Amino acid sequence: MPRKERHTLGEQAAKNIITYIQEENYQPGDKLPNEYEFSELLGVSRNTVREALRVLVSRNIVTIRQGAGTFVSEKKGVSDDPLGFTMVDDRVKLTKDLLQIRYIIEPSVAALAAQNATPEDLEKLKEILLEVEALTGQRMDFTEKDAEFHAQIANCTHNTVMSNLIPVINMGVEIFSSEISQREYEQTIRSHRSIYLAIRDKRAADAKEAMQFHLLYNSNRFMEEKVLSEEQL
Amino acid sequence: MPRKERHTLGEQAAKNIITYIQEENYQPGDKLPNEYEFSELLGVSRNTVREALRVLVSRNIVTIRQGAGTFVSEKKGVSDDPLGFTMVDDRVKLTKDLLQIRYIIEPSVAALAAQNATPEDLEKLKEILLEVEALTGQRMDFTEKDAEFHAQIANCTHNTVMSNLIPVINMGVEIFSSEISQREYEQTIRSHRSIYLAIRDKRAADAKEAMQFHLLYNSNRFMEEKVLSEEQL
Numbered sequence: 001m002p003r004k005e006r007h008t009l010g011e012q013a014a015k016n017i018i019t020y021i022q023e024e025n026y027q028p029g030d031k032l033p034n035e036y037e038f039s040e041l042l043g044v045s046r047n048t049v050r051e052a053l054r055v056l057v058s059r060n061i062v063t064i065r066q067g068a069g070t071f072v073s074e075k076k077g078v079s080d081d082p083l084g085f086t087m088v089d090d091r092v093k094l095t096k097d098l099l100q101i102r103y104i105i106e107p108s109v110a111a112l113a114a115q116n117a118t119p120e121d122l123e124k125l126k127e128i129l130l131e132v133e134a135l136t137g138q139r140m141d142f143t144e145k146d147a148e149f150h151a152q153i154a155n156c157t158h159n160t161v162m163s164n165l166i167p168v169i170n171m172g173v174e175i176f177s178s179e180i181s182q183r184e185y186e187q188t189i190r191s192h193r194s195i196y197l198a199i200r201d202k203r204a205a206d207a208k209e210a211m212q213f214h215l216l217y218n219s220n221r222f223m224e225e226k227v228l229s230e231e232q233l
Numbered sequence: 234m235p236r237k238e239r240h241t242l243g244e245q246a247a248k249n250i251i252t253y254i255q256e257e258n259y260q261p262g263d264k265l266p267n268e269y270e271f272s273e274l275l276g277v278s279r280n281t282v283r284e285a286l287r288v289l290v291s292r293n294i295v296t297i298r299q300g301a302g303t304f305v306s307e308k309k310g311v312s313d314d315p316l317g318f319t320m321v322d323d324r325v326k327l328t329k330d331l332l333q334i335r336y337i338i339e340p341s342v343a344a345l346a347a348q349n350a351t352p353e354d355l356e357k358l359k360e361i362l363l364e365v366e367a368l369t370g371q372r373m374d375f376t377e378k379d380a381e382f383h384a385q386i387a388n389c390t391h392n393t394v395m396s397n398l399i400p401v402i403n404m405g406v407e408i409f410s411s412e413i414s415q416r417e418y419e420q421t422i423r424s425h426r427s428i429y430l431a432i433r434d435k436r437a438a439d440a441k442e443a444m445q446f447h448l449l450y451n452s453n454r455f456m457e458e459k460v461l462s463e464e465q466l
Contacts, residue, residue, distance in 0.1 A: 020319075021403055053397070059314070059317075075317075076316025077318075078315070079314075079315050082316060082395060083311055083397045083398060084308075084397055085310075086251055087294060088393055089312035094393065094394070097395070101392070104337070108337040109337075130239060159330040159334070160327065161330045161331055162333075164317055165334070169394070172394070
């Protein structure tokens with residue numbers, strides 16, 4: 001079975017390239033050797049290198065920019081749609097499931113962030129907080145910046161898996177509310193500030209509670225709109 | 234840029250195949266139309282279908298068995314190594330980070346399982362429990378069955394994201410102990426039984442507590458072996 005064989009060669013070369021990236025301590029964004037150089041380094045054909053790189057691109061381990069070369073991906077090997085959200089038909093159920101998971105994880109993430117954040121982490125968190133506030137002040141869509149705020153809290157934990165997981169779970173949450181009221185803009189600002197201040201001052205218990213309130217407030221909006229209205233007493 | 238163009242066609246066809254799978258309600262393991270049929274169905278070339286299928290294979294949405302055809306993947310679109318564990322150099326830190334996340338998530342998962350499990354879910358959970366016990370009784374490696382036990386608890390929650398997430402986090406935890414003592418075999422059996430019984434009897438609070446004890450017991454073994462021994466008072 002030559003097909004199988006070729007597959008294995010490419011996979012093996014992919015593994016060797018991963019080892020090479022780690023041993024040479026390449027960082028996200030760094031430029032890697034070209035096809036020819038990899039072929040020399042690994043002692044395999046350029047065809048095999050090409051196949052290996054295709055595998056690594058699909059796993060978001062490297063990225064190829066036409067004309068510029070091959071780079072270590074900024075996505076750090078986290079796949080697109082890693083948990084298969086695309087394959088879930090019922091989007092309301094998916095959103096409900098994700099809100100449930102966020103409520104389980106993120107309060108503890110906030111507590112760990114309060115415990116472990118460095119001054120640099122906090123500086124970045126404050127920057128993002130102010131950007132969210134600027135957007136809400138102008139009544140602009142703050143979804144993306146909001147996700148960044150939660151992702152930076154995950155980074156503050158210094159738990160690598162948390163840093164990779166939180167953006168996946170947050171990006172899966174679909175915007176559910178057709179209209180965001182004045183009240184919700186204000187609530188977002190107040191909640192984010194409480195969370196930020198508690199993390200900054202290393203008040204882990206308060207950070208956890210502030211995150212609980214923030215998530216419950218938002219879940220509640222969703223449940224009222226999409227779920228409770230269909231329940232009978 | 235013909236390359237870009239072709240990429241987009243394949244990606245578009247991949248999206249259409251996903252929609253087709255969902256609309257026709259295909260389940261994991263079901264056989265899909267062949268290349269020729271998809272080409273007719275989607276109104277694209279067989280080359281484009283082939284490219285689309287390659288994308289879907291790499292995302293674990295479909296699987297191709299040589300000579301047998303194309304099937305909906307049992308992996309339900311969850312990528313291999315979805316959170317990029319391969320790219321983390323420090324394996325001890327990775328294990329520590331994963332144990333931390335398990336401790337945050339799994340007790341709540343056990344509580345939800347106690348609340349939501351159906352009789353069929355419980356039957357399957359019991360079956361796996363007995364298999365783990367049989368393996369520990371023979372002093373055989375029970376790692377895989379143990380992971381299955383935890384995955385089935387996640388299934389009992391009926392939260393789709395949980396079902397997809399728990400196996401990812403558990404598979405990432407590397408076996409850390411070179412020797413498993415008699416004591417640990419007994420502890421595994423006792424902990425699993427407590428968790429199972431609490432879930433079966435819908436005692437959510439007890440299920441949560443039993444899972445907390447189980448995870449802390451195991452983390453503790455790891456911390457004593459790998460982390461605490463290097464800390465100074």
